[in-house]
Amino acid sequence: MTVGIVLVSHSAALARATADVAGALSGPDVLLEPAGGTDDGGMGTSIELIRSAVTKADAGDGVLILMDMGSSVLTAKTLQADLEDADLEEDGGEPTVRLADAPFVEGAVAAAVLASTGADLEAVAQSAEQAWSMRKL
Amino acid sequence: MTLDTATTIAWITRAAELVRADESRLTALDAAIGDGDHGANLARGLAAAVTAMGEKEPESPGKALIAAGRGLVAKTGGASGPLYGTGFRRAGKELGDGGDVGQVGAALEAMLRGIEELGGATQGDKTIIDALAPAVVAFQEAAGNGSDLHAAAEAAADAADAGLAATVPLQARKGRASYLGPRSVGHEDPGAASTALILRALADVTAP
Numbered sequence: 001m002t003v004g005i006v007l008v009s010h011s012a013a014l015a016r017a018t019a020d021v022a023g024a025l026s027g028p029d030v031l032l033e034p035a036g037g038t039d040d041g042g043m044g045t046s047i048e049l050i051r052s053a054v055t056k057a058d059a060g061d062g063v064l065i066l067m068d069m070g071s072s073v074l075t076a077k078t079l080q081a082d083l084e085d086a087d088l089e090e091d092g093g094e095p096t097v098r099l100a101d102a103p104f105v106e107g108a109v110a111a112a113v114l115a116s117t118g119a120d121l122e123a124v125a126q127s128a129e130q131a132w133s134m135r136k137l
Numbered sequence: 138m139t140l141d142t143a144t145t146i147a148w149i150t151r152a153a154e155l156v157r158a159d160e161s162r163l164t165a166l167d168a169a170i171g172d173g174d175h176g177a178n179l180a181r182g183l184a185a186a187v188t189a190m191g192e193k194e195p196e197s198p199g200k201a202l203i204a205a206g207r208g209l210v211a212k213t214g215g216a217s218g219p220l221y222g223t224g225f226r227r228a229g230k231e232l233g234d235g236g237d238v239g240q241v242g243a244a245l246e247a248m249l250r251g252i253e254e255l256g257g258a259t260q261g262d263k264t265i266i267d268a269l270a271p272a273v274v275a276f277q278e279a280a281g282n283g284s285d286l287h288a289a290a291e292a293a294a295d296a297a298d299a300g301l302a303a304t305v306p307l308q309a310r311k312g313r314a315s316y317l318g319p320r321s322v323g324h325e326d327p328g329a330a331s332t333a334l335i336l337r338a339l340a341d342v343t344a345p
Contacts (some may be wrong), residue, residue, distance in 0.1 A: 042212035044178070070312060075217040077255055078210055082225075 003115045003124045004057025005030040006065045006073045007108055008050055010043050012036035018108050022059075026112035029083050033057040045075040047082075054079070059093035062121035066100045066128060073099075096121065102128035138286045140236035144342055145198040146190050149205045150226075152338035153183035156331060166327040170314035174215055175327040182213030182221070198236045202229030202244070216312060217328060220252050220265060221335075227251030238286045242277045245293070249273050256311060263309040265322065268300040272336050281301035290340040297333040304329045 003023070015036025023032050033053035038044040041122040050065070057063045065080075067073045080097050087094040098121050100107055107128035114127040140148070156163065157180045163275035164176035189208030195201035202225045210222030213215050232240060258264040260271075275296035279289040302325070309321035312328075 016246065026345040038214040042214065043172075045218075046214065047210050047219070071326070074216050074255055075210075078219040078223055 001059055001061045002030050002118055003058055003111075003121050004033065004054075004063040005111055005115060005124075006033050006035055006050065006053045006057050006063055007104070008045065008053075008065060008067045008076050009036040009104065010045060010068060010070070010072060011035075012041065014068070015105075018105050019103065022108040022112035025109050026116040027035060028114045029038075030112045031057045032112060037137065045071040047079050048074060050079050051082075053130050054083075054095055054097060059078050062096035062098065064098050064100055064111055064115075064121060064124050064128065066102055068104045068113065098122070098125045100125050100128040102131050106131040106134060127136055138343055138345065139238075140198050140232070140241050140286060140287040140343070142187065142195055142198050142201055144236075145201040145232075146187075146195070146293070148279060148339050148343040149190060149201070151342050152335045153180070153187050155338050155341075156180050156183050159330075163327050164255070166330055168174065169273050169324045170317060170321045171327055172313050175217060175331065177215050177278060178220075179217050179221070179331050180216040182209040182218050185209065185212035187232075197232075197234045199229040199232040199244075200231060202226070205229075206240070216256075217265075217331065218223055220256055221331075223255045224248040224252045224269075238280045238284065238289050240285060242289065245269075245273045245276055249252045258311045259326050261307060262311045263304050263307040263314065263326045263329075264311050265328040265332045267304045267326060268297040268332035270335070272297040272332070274304075287333040287340065287343040287345060290336070290343050294333065294336040294340040297329075297336040301325055301329040301333045 007015045015060045019032040019034045035050040035053035039046040041081045073075035081096045111128040156320040160176035161179045167175035186205035186208035189204045206222040206226035228248040232244040271291040276289045276293035279292040304326040309315045314321040
């Protein structure tokens with residue numbers, strides 16, 4: 001079992017490509033689901049696309065969401081609040097979701113690599129968030 | 138006059154009309170410092186809010202606002218969707234079955250707190266908050282002084298207009314405009330502009 005990862009970007013292509021890069025480095029066992037663009041294929045964010053990606057990425061160990069910025073962050077936060085509300089109303093059953101405060105591509109790679117070892121949601125989230133301190137030069 | 142379910146639906150419907158009528162102005166404001174889609178996004182989001190309220194007859198003013206919020210979150214596509222959507226859902230939860238002037242004031246305050254929490258902006262950041270925060274204060278002051286719902290809503294709409302005008306000299310600290318640094322000075326904030334329209338809509342539909 002591994003933590004699932006959802007990639008939320010304004011662009012469907014950027015979310016898809018980031019999932020490809022992270023998947024190439026983590027191997028095939030990590031569920032990486034892109035949720036980019038609006039539900040009609042435009043530039044922006046869709047709560048329903050993110051909700052559906054979370055459902056697909058959840059294997060029971062929770063889902064880490066990485067966001068690019070702006071409405072991606074606000075929409076992911078809104079979905080997390082929705083899922084928590086639904087969980088309270090229905091006595092559980094909704095996926096556990098954690099948002100990563102992390103750089104999008106670097107955080108996705110760091111999270112995917114650690115998730116491939118079977119690490120838990122909090123450890124995978126911290127791996128993504130530590131990507132801020134990985135200097136390049 | 139209270140904010141009953143029909144008046145609540147009329148409020149959001151009127152807000153959708155005002156935003157659609159001013160779509161090009163909102164988009165022009167957003168093109169100056171944002172990504173130029175605020176008018177179109179919010180017009181689409183509020184149209185979805187009106188549709189969401191029509192799908193199942195809301196049982197209370199609070200449920201009407203919660204349905205409107207869901208429509209906004211689902212269809213807006215930009216940052217204003219989750220912000221206004223969360224705001225209307227919080228206002229709806231606070232309002233419940235109520236609708237007298239004091240309860241509407243509390244609902245507007247819940248809307249403000251919800252948007253502040255989600256977006257992390259405070260007054261002076263050149264956002265929705267710069268119109269909504271003074272509007273809530275003005276509404277509650279008017280209500281405290283014995284004004285009826287319409288007079289309090291007029292006071293709130295006027296305060297939102299003043300708050301919008303006061304965003305011109307501000308430097309943006311949230312959203313795309315914040316990347317522009319000092320170049321964001323000298324423009325009205327499009328989010329504050331749409332907030333002013335939403336509050337004007339409340340004043341319009343509560344007129345005797």
